[in-house]
Amino acid sequence: MANSADPAAPARAAIGHTVWPARVAREPVNQPMINAWCDAIGETNPRYRAGFAPAAMLPVWTMRKFTPDPARVEGMAILQPFDAAGYVGVAATNLEQEYLRELRLGERVTEEATLEAVSDEKKTALGSGFFLTILHEFRVDSGEVVGRMRFRILKFRAREMAATARPAVAAAPPGRLRPPVNRDNAFFWEGIAAGRLLVQRCTGCGTLRHPPGPMCPQCQSLEWDTVQSSGRGTLYSFVVAHHPPIPPFEYPLPILLVDMEEGWRLVANAFQIERPALEIGMPLAVEIVEVEPGFRLPFFVRAAGG
């Protein structure tokens, strides 16, 4: 590497330190803000008209305009050495929230953010870089922690910008971005890798759901298993993307929303179906295609006999 200094060293030295000054909520937990939030997402639980705030509302109380915030900019000075060393890209990769209890009317929230972890340099689909985890802790005036949020970013050097790749710019075209795999959807991508289309099933009420998630929207059960889909369905809706062209996709790019015969819906690209041939209601079938060595994705093809 041209730059022998470790760009992550200043960040590592800052682990455990606050990233920016504590933020105190402008208002205590109050019913008008709870009402607005519940209306916006369709939450009708009467508990939230009776003195409690939804736990998932936690970051709302201390939320501010994103930029410019001089205190934040100063706190993020740990990122400058990455930029100076060519790791100019930044991508948000994970957001985890942990709720310890619901807030009650009148409580006031303070949010503190500390740098929790800096990874070693990792190779990713975007390029080589470092993962930084920022831990946000939410407290009430007694000092009790009521929730946490972990926000992880990747500071990366884009693949085609890597110093070693510069002499031969005409190198490999950019690859497809890998899907973000988490505990909820890992089964789906492991299934695709093995050539099987799996769908999540609530074991409480039997409802199929997709995209995968931790809780059944019908019965709120957290218990689930998976079933293998036939892959057959009919075209419910579609769009054809023309712009902006993003490598490695080919345009025009049909993106299909398909009613699967088991009663769930899946979004995927069409494979070898041109726009004029697309008709709402047409029968389709999933084909799992190896788009790059070792990387498979589901596509829709015309169903046999369709």
Ligand SMILES: [Zn+2]
């Ligand atoms: Zn259910």
